[in-house]
Amino acid sequence: MARLHSAKTMDIGVIFDCDGTLLDSMNMWHSLDDKLAQRAGVSFTKEDKDFLTSGTLLECGNYMHDKYGIGESGVDVVRIISEETARWYESEAVTKPGALDFICGLHAAGVPMAVASSTPTRLLHSGLETAGLAGFMRAIVSVEDVGSSKREPLVYDTARKALGTSQKYTWGFEDALYAVGTLSKAGYRTVGVYDSDIAGTPEELNKAADMFITSFTEITAEGFLELTLAYQ
Structure with a gap:
């Protein structure tokens, strides 16, 4: 790995999403959405699911309550969701295949890393700790911390400032x-x-991303860093 420690390579920073990217948790979240819909006697449409995928937890809670009457309020829906998911993050959180090896490789190469996530702060930190990833991150930032969803770049910009890297790299x-x-x-x-x-x-x-992988098992940290040189 020593040959990757060029000045250009060492300018690189990496920000990871958490759920569905590092943690194998989205089936748990989608099952919970279905469970909440069933309790209300409704079925979420594609439009609903698109909103629930992109919104903050409070936005999702308000959406479920206002549109379908789930919970006593949006805040109450957030409470229900947090209680339902807490056990998984605190004791069952697991990484996607190959994610830990990839992160260890970046760490060995001296690449600074952070997490920017839509997951609530408490659950985010406990999940990354449980999965053994928290110690590799210079920053762990939730949209809850910055008051803005991932429809805006603030959560990424906040994480990047902790890395000390430019957007370009x-x-x-x-x-x-x-x-x-x-x-x-x-x-x-x-x-x-x-x-x-x-x-x-x-x-x-x-089509949308500069690079695409179906799994971290497809790429090594060394291979990724070599590919990034083509974009510098």
Whole structure:
């Protein structure tokens, strides 16, 4: 790995999304959405799912309550969701295949890393700790911390400032198509990571991102860093 420690390579920073990118958690989240819909006797439409994929937790809570009457209020829906998911993040969180090896490789190469996520702060930190990833990150930032969803780049910009890298040399790894779009518009380089068609199909992510992988098992840290030199 020593040959990758060029001045250009060492300017690179990486910001990871959490759920669906690093943590294998989206089935849990989608199952919870279905459970909440069933309790209300409704079925979420594609439009609903698109909003729930891109919104903050409070935005999603307000949406479910206002449109379908789920919970006593939007805040109450957030409470229900947090209680339902807390156990998974605190004791069951696992990484996507190959993610830990990839992160260890970047760490060994001296690449600064951060997480920018739509997951609430408490759950985000506990999930990354449980999965053994927190210690590799210079910053762990939730949209809850910055008061802005991933439809805007603030959460990424906040994470990047902790890395000390420029947008030009900072790469964002995302499974959500809309978030890849946010990163690209803000001037970041992007890697689309496939998780489910709900977040973005392989075809959509491959077209929108600078790089595309279906799994971290497809690429090594060394291979990724070599590829990034073509964009510098």
